[in-house]
Amino acid sequence: MIRKLLTCAATAAALCSVLSACAPTSRFEWGGYEQALYAYTQNPENRGVYKTSLEQAIERGKRRDAVAPGMYAELGYLYLEEGEADLAVQNFQQERALFPESAVFMDRVIQQLGKTPTAAGGQN
Amino acid sequence: MRIISKGGFAVIAAGLAMASSACVTAPASKSYGALRAEAPKSVLVVPALNSTVSVDAADFFVSTISRPVAERGYYVFPANMVKRVLDDEGLSDAGLVHQADASRFQPLFGCDTVMFVEIKKWESQYIVISTSTNVEFEYTMKSCRTGETLWSNTQAMSYSPQGGSSGNPLADLLAQAIVAALEKGKPNYIPLTQQANLLATHVYGQGLPAGPYLPASYAKDQKQFPD
Numbered sequence: 001m002i003r004k005l006l007t008c009a010a011t012a013a014a015l016c017s018v019l020s021a022c023a024p025t026s027r028f029e030w031g032g033y034e035q036a037l038y039a040y041t042q043n044p045e046n047r048g049v050y051k052t053s054l055e056q057a058i059e060r061g062k063r064r065d066a067v068a069p070g071m072y073a074e075l076g077y078l079y080l081e082e083g084e085a086d087l088a089v090q091n092f093q094q095e096r097a098l099f100p101e102s103a104v105f106m107d108r109v110i111q112q113l114g115k116t117p118t119a120a121g122g123q124n
Numbered sequence: 125m126r127i128i129s130k131g132g133f134a135v136i137a138a139g140l141a142m143a144s145s146a147c148v149t150a151p152a153s154k155s156y157g158a159l160r161a162e163a164p165k166s167v168l169v170v171p172a173l174n175s176t177v178s179v180d181a182a183d184f185f186v187s188t189i190s191r192p193v194a195e196r197g198y199y200v201f202p203a204n205m206v207k208r209v210l211d212d213e214g215l216s217d218a219g220l221v222h223q224a225d226a227s228r229f230q231p232l233f234g235c236d237t238v239m240f241v242e243i244k245k246w247e248s249q250y251i252v253i254s255t256s257t258n259v260e261f262e263y264t265m266k267s268c269r270t271g272e273t274l275w276s277n278t279q280a281m282s283y284s285p286q287g288g289s290s291g292n293p294l295a296d297l298l299a300q301a302i303v304a305a306l307e308k309g310k311p312n313y314i315p316l317t318q319q320a321n322l323l324a325t326h327v328y329g330q331g332l333p334a335g336p337y338l339p340a341s342y343a344k345d346q347k348q349f350p351d
Contacts, residue, residue, distance in 0.1 A: 027195050027337060034318070037187035037204060042180065069194045069337075070202035077205040101166035101199035104234020109209075 028068035031057035051078050069099055073106065080113075089115050153329030157351035159274040162267050163343075164236035165336050166199040168229055171207050172241040172261075173218045181246040182218060184313060185261075189241065192321045197335030197342060201233060226266035235268045245280065246313065258282040259316050263324055265332075275332065279324040283316045 036053035039046040054075040061067030076091030089110055096106040096117070107117040169189050174182040186203050194200040213232065215221050226238045245260035260280040266273050325331040333349035334341035 027197065028191075030191050034187050034191060035314075038184055038314070041183040041187065041204075068191070069198075069200045070190060070205075073202035073205050077202065077208065095202075099199045101234070101236070102201065105201065105232070108232070 027066065029057050029061035029064070029066045030068050031060055033057050033068070033071070047078070051075065054078070067098060069102075070095070072098065073102065085113050085115075089113060093117070153350055154275070154277070155351060156275075156333055156346075156349045158272065159265075159333065160343075160346075160349075160351065162236070162269070162272075162274055164198070164265075164267070164274070166201065166234075166236045167193050167239050167265065168201045168206065168233050168235035168237065168268070169193065169203055169239045169241070170210065170221045170229075171218045172243050173222045174243045174246075176243055176246040178246040181243050181313075185241065185243060185317060188314075188317045188321055189239070192318075192325045193239065193332065194337070196325050196332040197338030198332070199335075199337070201235065206233070226268055226271045230268040233268075237265050237268055237274060240264045240266065244278075254284050256282055256284045257313065257316060259313065259320055261317075261320055261324065277324045277330060279320045281316050281320045281323075283312075 032053040036046070036050045040050035054071055058067055058071050058075065061071065072091045072095035076088045076095065079085075079091060080088035092106045092110050095102050110117045169186075172182045172185040172189075174185075186207060190200045190203050209232070210216065210221060215224070222240050222242070229235055229238050240263075242262040242264075243259075244262055245258050247259075248255055248257045258280070259282075260278065263275075263277045263279070264273055265275040323331075328348040329350070333345050334343075336342050
């Protein structure tokens with residue numbers, strides 16, 4: 001019985017390694033962004049879950065230079081809603097530094113907050 | 125569990141297909157001349173136009189569209205923030221947003237393109253022993269510079285959960301009825317919508333050619349996405 005279970009486990013492990021070997025990695029790190037954003041749009045009480053998912057997606061993305069488009073901006077927007085203007089601007093600057101395509105949008109938002117956009121952005 | 129697209133692709137392992145890119149070939153290719161000439165780097169996905177009776181379809185849709193488009197190599201603007209900013213600009217109604225000329229979004233966002241998505245179907249049909257969940261989306265990408273349509277696609281998907289066979293027909297029927305009742309109570313649109321968006325954007329000759337964030341294929345995939 002035990003041997004049979006072990007064989008089962010071994011087979012499962014082998015299958016797993018085959019599956020992960022043939023699954024290419026994605027270009028960007030998304031973490032739980034999709035599920036968490038859905039949960040948040042359904043119920044504002046899930047705001048914390050959404051925020052954590054963004055922070056995790058950014059942390060994981062930084063490890064392989066694969067922070068996904070929009071993650072810093074979405075996190076910055078949550079800070080903005082919380083009245084944390086400085087943290088919001090920091091994140092908008094990060095988005096802008098990582099993705100120059102966002103410059104017009106990010107600069108406009110930063111200027112509306114009465115801050116001066118810097119092209120350099122933060123550390124990343 | 126079974127997921128079938130209208131095109132006839134049987135996609136069994138959602139996770140596997142999610143991870144692979146542009147692995148399915150389709151017969152008649154779209155023409156990509158206008159899109160290539162514009163060479164957009166960024167996509168502004170505006171809130172989806174919901175033409176169905178399901179109230180939360182658009183909310184759900186917004187959470188699943190950024191990833192597949194970005195994974196094709198484009199900068200995708202932050203979907204939730206964009207929605208809030210449009211609200212502030214007096215564009216909270218998706219119908220109004222979809223009527224607006226694409227060039228109107230350029231000064232606000234500095235976008236190269238706008239992606240309009242219409243949710244045409246979002247329903248669950250319950251027929252005693254099986255429930256079929258169906259979605260259909262229409263995607264239109266327009267230039268923020270000229271307002272011209274650069275790409276469009278339609279994707280329909282359906283899903284019907286199926287229990288395994290026990291060898292006892294009566295027991296199988298009962299099991300299927302239970303699964304169908306569960307599915308009716310809380311149809312799972314998540315994998316279905318992810319699959320639809322993935323196929324719509326990743327299939328050769330139908331989806332989006334590689335954008336600048338996929339340097340290995342960017343501007344080198346004319347064969348898969350011909351003019």
